Amino acid sequence: MKKVYLALAAGMVIGVAALTGCSSESSAPATTAAPAATEAPTEAATEAATEAATEAAAEAPAEEETFVFKHGFDLDYPPYSYIDDNGQTGGFDVELAQAVCDYYGWEYEAVPFNWDAKDAELNAGSCDCIWSGFTVNGREDDYLWSKAYSDNTQLIMVKKDSGIETLADLEGKAVGVQTSTSAYDLLNDEEGQAALCSTFGSLEVYETYTIAFNDLKAGAIDAIAIDVTSGTFLMSGEEDYEFLDEELGSEQYAIGFRKGDTELCDKINAALDALVADGTYDAIGKKYPEIYDFLCLN
């Protein structure tokens, strides 16, 4: 009897899913056209691109649309992708992605997602790439990677008067870190800093660095393990905090594509080269002093 019950339950779930599956088809009719649009010739020179576009428009039926580049990112990750002071979506990665779209004449679509669901979003095609301060190291084989556009290092942030000056001083101290970050992975990696981590009094894992930083301010923890760029962003406007000189590790940021999306990846790489050459990359970088020194293409 129990088995029958379970089978019925499973059947119902699948049945309902099938129903809604159908309706999703009707709500998203335009997607099949997108890959076709990618294949349309888009040369480096803008003139050639517009020519090609007009040609394509002349040949193809009226439905021919411009390629919509769906930029997948986390809005929780300043200064790469976040909500800026005007309440708009902004950040270095967002501006660079928009510049790439302007370069090709693509339509830019922001797809903010929940970081924990990034792989599901990418595989399901709701976005074309993960481009949000996305660390290559340790994931080399999991995605098709663009060229790296930013370096980063993980450091320890402490209060200036804490007396902690080296990594060894962290013995017995409470250290905070944000979950699903490079610093967190590093502290749990046997080949990384797990040995150092085992000397800590405790490792406190936070949902966000904002809360960890408040705990550091309040004295509930003694140090924070964090990317230098995020850390600098947190510390801006605060006098009493500093990084230890010793590094925990270093990494590179790049854009992650679905394996097999070689064409799109090549195009983005070409666009990055062009944006570096014409100074756009550098100009966007200058707006984000926290990360400017870590940009590695200029």
Place this chain on the structure above:
Amino acid sequence: MSLSTMLSTMAAGMLRTCGIFILTLAGSLPLGMIVALLRKSHFPVVRLLTRAYISVIRGTPLMLQLLVWYFGPYYLFGLSIRGWRFPALIIGFVLNYAAYFAEIYRGGIESIPVGQYEACEVLGYSKSQTFMRIILPQVIKRIMPSVTNEVITLVKDTSLAFTLAYQEVFSLAKQISASQTSFTPFVIAGVFYFLANYVVAFVMERIEKALDYYR
């Protein structure tokens, strides 16, 4: 970010929160009644299916259900899920809340003494007349406090929409808090939720008073 920018950005998020809230209620309140009636159906298969639905929905986290509704079409059937974020969200919320409402309705329906059904039969009421004119009005009166509870919970549950990265007020609070390294957005979100629930409680109280026609 100035306080006024923060407020206006978050107010836009609150509107999206209200959107989820209203659509969920509009869908789940009637659907819950259908489920409650199916739950009492004469056909054992229908009863069993409805019970299984309620038990699966109540037995799994809403957050997980939202993920299944959103990603399910792709992973089960390979369909494109472009533009499917908001519909999936609403389907997830409606089906979840309908299960809870169904049980509240059932509790209300079963609290009416059998004697009333017998009296109706004697007076020559048909089955549907009995339910619509005699039973249902009493049920609605009795279940109002439980429904209010559930509705207020819904206001706060809308924050689970962050799972699908829908920019409702709590997602925005988290994101603005990260970019401004400040807790102020959470305080603002708290005030917004409180005000929304204050209005809900006020309206529900009015409805209860209006229904209190025997005193």
